[in-house]
Amino acid sequence: MARLTQAQCRLCRSYGEKMFLKGAKCNSGKCPMIKRPFAPGQHGNRRKKESNYGLQLKEKQKAKRIYGILERQFKKYFALAERTKGVTGHTLLQLLERRLDNVAFRLCFAYSRAQARQLVRHNNIYVNNKKVNIPSYTVKEGDVIEVKGKEERLKAISEIRKDLKDRIVPKWLEQEKDALKGAVKSLPAREDLDFSIQEQLIVELYSK
Numbered sequence: 001m002a003r004l005t006q007a008q009c010r011l012c013r014s015y016g017e018k019m020f021l022k023g024a025k026c027n028s029g030k031c032p033m034i035k036r037p038f039a040p041g042q043h044g045n046r047r048k049k050e051s052n053y054g055l056q057l058k059e060k061q062k063a064k065r066i067y068g069i070l071e072r073q074f075k076k077y078f079a080l081a082e083r084t085k086g087v088t089g090h091t092l093l094q095l096l097e098r099r100l101d102n103v104a105f106r107l108c109f110a111y112s113r114a115q116a117r118q119l120v121r122h123n124n125i126y127v128n129n130k131k132v133n134i135p136s137y138t139v140k141e142g143d144v145i146e147v148k149g150k151e152e153r154l155k156a157i158s159e160i161r162k163d164l165k166d167r168i169v170p171k172w173l174e175q176e177k178d179a180l181k182g183a184v185k186s187l188p189a190r191e192d193l194d195f196s197i198q199e200q201l202i203v204e205l206y207s208k
Contacts, residue, residue: 056205059198066195067096068113073136078206089199090190097188100125100145101135107175107182108164109147109157119157124149139184147180154180168194 050058064074081092096102101117104125110116117135119125125132126146127139139145147157157180169175170192174183 053205056201059201060205063093063096063197063199063202066113066197067099067102068117069096069136075206078202089203092202093190093193093197093199094188095138097192098138098140099135100127100132100137100139103139103145103173103182103184104147106170106173107145108161108167108169109180111160111164119147122149124153124157141184141186143184145182145184170194 060074064071069077077095078088078092081088081095084091097106101113101120104110104116104119105113109125110119120135120137121133123131123133124147126148127137127143129144129146131148147154161180169182170188172184172186172188172192174185176182
């Protein structure tokens with residue numbers, strides 16, 4: 001499991017956009033991206049011209065940070081996307097979106113993907129009534145995702161759902177209002193992503 005050890009707000013500032021690594025906290029007025037919307041470091045507010053390779057690497061690193069995975073696992077996703085019929089870049093993002101920890105995050109069971117990954121690891125996420133504790137598990141169309149566990153944990157997750165009532169659930173997922181439950185209606189489309197990743201740059205980087 002990938003463990004992010006760097007300061008998360010510095011990562012957002014270095015990429016020049018919010019990646020919501022802290023979940024709901026990123027909407028706070030105290031967010032460093034609002035106070036200091038430039039790269040960290042002594043020369044962070046100076047513009048610098050990046051090479052094509054630099055731009056490609058930046059996009060790959062951004063995708064890894066957003067989904068919280070390491071290089072080896074990311075390469076496996078890319079290799080699978082290359083072997084799959086369709087546009088490689090779109091397929092890659094689709095595979096990342098279908099990770100179980102990301103689906104739990106999208107269904108508002110957690111404030112952030114890191115918290116959603118913890119839910120999966122702690123045996124609180126069930127897929128089709130079967131316990132799944134692997135964050136990288138790939139969901140399929142028709143799968144039903146549900147939160148189960150002790151009453152205290154369920155109560156805490158219910159409070160999170162209330163706090164995140166204004167968060168938009170992607171069209172490819174269906175959230176049950178009266179239960180900690182959701183379903184995969186279809187596979188995610190490119191327009192379902194709510195952040196900017198230029199996947200073609202990632203494809204170009206790995207194609208060298």
